[in-house]
Amino acid sequence: TIYRDLVMGFGEKQDVLGPKDTDPLVKYSAKKQRFTIDPDGDDDDKRISVKSATSLIRIQHTERETWGSRAEFILTTVSMAVGVGNVWRFPYLVYGNGGGSFLIPYLMAMLVLGIPMFFLEQGIGQRFRKGNFHSMIEIDRRLKGVGLANAFVSTIGALYYNVLIAWSIWYLGYSFKITDLLWTENEARFWFHDVLEVSTGYFDFQSFNWKMMLFLLAAWVLIYFIIRKGIATTGKVVYATATLPYVFLLVLLVRGLTLDGSGDGVEFYLKPDFSYLGKPLVWSTAATQIFFSLSIGWGSIPAYGSYNDPSEDLQTDAFLVPLINSATSVLAGFVIFAILGNKAWQEGEPDVGKVVGNGGTGLAFITYPAGLGQLPGSAFWCICFFAMLVVLGVGSEFSMVEVIITLAKDLKWVKLTGVEEAEEEDVSPDTYGTSTDKRFTSLKLKKWRIPQPIFTAGVCLTGWIVGTLLFATSAGIYWFDFFNNWLAVSLTPIVFVECVAVAWVYGAEKFIDDLQVHIKTKIWKGFWCYLWKFWVPIILVAVTIANFIGTAQDPGGELAFSYLEKDGFIQVDYKEPGVAVALGYVLGYFPALILVVAACHEQFAMHREGQQKYNTNPF
Numbered sequence: 001t002i003y004r005d006l007v008m009g010f011g012e013k014q015d016v017l018g019p020k021d022t023d024p025l026v027k028y029s030a031k032k033q034r035f036t037i038d039p040d041g042d043d044d045d046k047r048i049s050v051k052s053a054t055s056l057i058r059i060q061h062t063e064r065e066t067w068g069s070r071a072e073f074i075l076t077t078v079s080m081a082v083g084v085g086n087v088w089r090f091p092y093l094v095y096g097n098g099g100g101s102f103l104i105p106y107l108m109a110m111l112v113l114g115i116p117m118f119f120l121e122q123g124i125g126q127r128f129r130k131g132n133f134h135s136m137i138e139i140d141r142r143l144k145g146v147g148l149a150n151a152f153v154s155t156i157g158a159l160y161y162n163v164l165i166a167w168s169i170w171y172l173g174y175s176f177k178i179t180d181l182l183w184t185e186n187e188a189r190f191w192f193h194d195v196l197e198v199s200t201g202y203f204d205f206q207s208f209n210w211k212m213m214l215f216l217l218a219a220w221v222l223i224y225f226i227i228r229k230g231i232a233t234t235g236k237v238v239y240a241t242a243t244l245p246y247v248f249l250l251v252l253l254v255r256g257l258t259l260d261g262s263g264d265g266v267e268f269y270l271k272p273d274f275s276y277l278g279k280p281l282v283w284s285t286a287a288t289q290i291f292f293s294l295s296i297g298w299g300s301i302p303a304y305g306s307y308n309d310p311s312e313d314l315q316t317d318a319f320l321v322p323l324i325n326s327a328t329s330v331l332a333g334f335v336i337f338a339i340l341g342n343k344a345w346q347e348g349e350p351d352v353g354k355v356v357g358n359g360g361t362g363l364a365f366i367t368y369p370a371g372l373g374q375l376p377g378s379a380f381w382c383i384c385f386f387a388m389l390v391v392l393g394v395g396s397e398f399s400m401v402e403v404i405i406t407l408a409k410d411l412k413w414v415k416l417t418g419v420e421e422a423e424e425e426d427v428s429p430d431t432y433g434t435s436t437d438k439r440f441t442s443l444k445l446k447k448w449r450i451p452q453p454i455f456t457a458g459v460c461l462t463g464w465i466v467g468t469l470l471f472a473t474s475a476g477i478y479w480f481d482f483f484n485n486w487l488a489v490s491l492t493p494i495v496f497v498e499c500v501a502v503a504w505v506y507g508a509e510k511f512i513d514d515l516q517v518h519i520k521t522k523i524w525k526g527f528w529c530y531l532w533k534f535w536v537p538i539i540l541v542a543v544t545i546a547n548f549i550g551t552a553q554d555p556g557g558e559l560a561f562s563y564l565e566k567d568g569f570i571q572v573d574y575k576e577p578g579v580a581v582a583l584g585y586v587l588g589y590f591p592a593l594i595l596v597v598a599a600c601h602e603q604f605a606m607h608r609e610g611q612q613k614y615n616t617n618p619f
Contacts, residue, residue: 125305265341
């Protein structure tokens with residue numbers, strides 16, 4: 001029986017053969033019922049002795065895919081992190097939370113939460129060579145809820161995030177109309193009436209938007225062709241999705257800074273109001289934005305990390321990707337507010353805040369296009385902007401879908417493209433040693449597998465159908481804002497359990513030691529262990545409490561919408577109804593419920609099996 005020795009990195013370049021071979025790296029003694037591992041492969045006396053088959057990680061009969069190069073991984077994670085939210089969400093958060101003073105909690109959140117958790121999540125995937133669902137099971141069976149919560153959050157995120165791509169494709173297509181851009185006369189009317197066909201509330205499904213259905217289809221087809229063969233295609237596409245946005249950003253920045261009034265816009269963007277630093281919700285907002293932007297807690301980083309070579313210098317990656325992401329957010333703020341400053345100047349409005357509007361999607365699809373529409377050659381600038389939004393959205397969207405596909409791969413539902421599968425045999429304790437883990441005493445892979453392109457097509461088709469039923473209606477914008485506002489609340493409990501699992505259950509020091517075996521660069525063991533064991537959990541608890549208090553004090557945020565009534569086109573401030581608020585709490589805290597239910601289920605299962613102590617981690 002052929003094994004791949006994954007124990008502490010020993011024998012990573014050769015197959016480990018069974019007891020009939022003359023000089024194997026791993027030997028099994030039937031008499032002593034013990035395995036011995038030779039770390040160096042030189043058959044000297046420096047051997048490690050382990051008792052059971054659970055002390056070996058059994059080979060997966062499909063080889064793990066790997067990135068074609070380190071650049072592919074870096075570009076993919078940058079493309080994942082730098083998304084549409086960097087352009088329309090971050091600048092408005094700065095404006096609404098104290099201006100330049102918001103950068104203080106934001107950068108601190110990046111340093112004490114973003115960078116440590118990016119390192120930890122990438123390390124999980126790289127260490128266990130699996131997605132987060134199976135990686136957490138390797139640490140402790142009761143932690144499988146983390147992977148399930150990741151899958152839930154990524155599924156919901158993929159459904160509503162693709163709506164942003166559909167809208168961007170819609171506007172991009174209309175931008176090629178060189179003269180008379182449709183939104184220049186009345187941008188709010190074009191957005192709310194022509195694009196959204198918006199109704200009066202969450203449950204007012206008065207019309208079906210067939211154009212939105214087609215643009216959603218275009219968005220899902222685009223995602224399918226990018227990820228249909230896994231990282232083999234994704235790793236190539238990211239050379240465009242991770243670099244083109246910076247070309248568009250720089251073009252728009254240079255143009256914006258040369259306009260009259262741009263300086264007023266930039267000053268408005270960065271002018272600090274330090275009184276906001278005394279508000280706990282501002283700090284929790286900064287932390288939530290870091291999680292949202294870096295995709296921490298979504299499951300994407302462990303999934304991508306699992307395709308890494310074990311020698312990947314993840315410590316450097318942990319600083320590089322978050323820094324690029326945050327720098328891009330700040331840069332996007334200059335791009336946005338330079339144009340808004342010019343728009344205020346043209347309208348003779350001394351207060352730039354008066355032209356910003358209500359932020360969010362309105363900033364990206366009403367205010368900013370209106371500002372671009374006033375420029376000479378407006379069609380070109382609109383093409384640059386909406387092409388940038390499409391590319392940014394695609395890079396983040398396929399990372400969420402990849403979480404679902406990686407889970408299916410690890411569950412052996414998907415047949416990997418271009419990989420041969422070996423014959424499957426049972427593992428029995430009579431042959432391979434004593435094991436108390438039933439999954440090792442009778443392991444048999446599923447014989448049926450879905451080809452990856454077909455499974456991916458099924459995921460995308462399902463996403464399109466569900467997304468159409470909810471978002472291609474006159475109430476679609478309400479539900480988009482609902483998911484966008486409430487899903488962020490769900491991330492901190494997931495990240496907290498994930499951090500505690502590695503730092504305290506598995507052991508932060510042991511985790512670093514396992515990674516260090518492969519990596520030449522010295523990992524700052526004391527630094528990371530201190531953050532994971534103390535600072536990060538404490539801060540996460542504080543953020544969770546602040547989020548809960550914030551939503552309790554203002555459970556239904558004010559949403560500004562416009563819609564048609566019998567006497568004309570009017571704009572109203574819409575308060576979320578009580579039913580929507582209740583559903584928001586369910587959505588926001590459902591992942592936490594998944595964690596609890598999964599842990600209790602496994603605990604009861606362990607009790608039924610008569611196991612007082614269960615830990616699948618063989619180290």
